[in-house]
Amino acid sequence: MHDDPRPTDLQQTLSALLDGECPARALGPELDRVLGDPDARARWERYHLIGRLMRSEAVDLDARDIAARVRERIGSDLVPMRRRTRLPSRTWSPARIRQVVPLASALAASVAVLAVVIGSSGMPGFDPGFEPGGPGPLVAAEPGEPTWTQPQLQPGSSAEGAALATAEPRWQQSDPLVRAKLDSLLLDHQERLSQTGMPGFVSYTAVVGYESGR
Template structure:
């Protein structure tokens, strides 16, 4: 590190109050670049978003491209050396792509059909009724008519009764356990 760079670093750290370094930075391009880099580093360390480094990497990229060797011809495929396989491999590749596309299309069609089915109107599936032996079936003009169900209120009332019985049972079990624990504690407390 040169003497000027040391003075610049000390000035940036607040250890030096010399105006000569400011004049030196104005006159020297290398020192001015250091000044900018020091400010960027300080801004990054302080997490200041207003400091943005000016990076120009075009010259280094152009130099790297110049030093790269040029590729004159692409490498010949080893499949092209065999006359039959040279024609089969591209065909198999295209066929594989077509098969994948067809599989995706079939999956989409089945998915759409499955998701567009109507939900059953009844909460459960009913078993099909068996007609009389001999192949006779009831005659009806409208076979898809659903029967009205008036027992929903009865079903709800039954569920309420069952829930009340279960709650009562749980309460009696708890009372019995509490009574048994009281009896055990009183037996342990009294001498025998």
């Protein structure tokens, strides 16, 4: 488990990408970096998983074959947690807040996954500063850094469920395994034919351009 609470460049990059914080001119190089780095791709998946859990969306851990990997790697993603401390009396500029939000997202994600995984598996050896279900909100307090309050994870809460009910899943399939399989089959098929069909690389546009739930 890491003692250094500072996010790595990779974590910052992923958080910025997921939060839409990455400057447009840097998107290409950053994506090349993420797509070309197996560790980055694995983190991407974890962060998205974390996002789903934060939104109380159903996640079939076994189907995604990721539960074990989450358990293995969760320590490396965790930012140490501490009890709430007083907010430093600082004025935060929008730019400064933008710098911090990705860290908070990653932090929230880590907490959410830890809560879920520990709750379901009783994983030992977690950071003693974290007490799932303990009283009071948890905060990340680094010296000189702002604190962030974690929203209470309420799996299956009706409000979030109602919001998600309107979202149409990709391929209109509720089973994440089926969705993933169809995506893989489609890409495999396109790759077999991409250089033969008239549309060329543009034939991949639907794969990336199609946005679920819109």
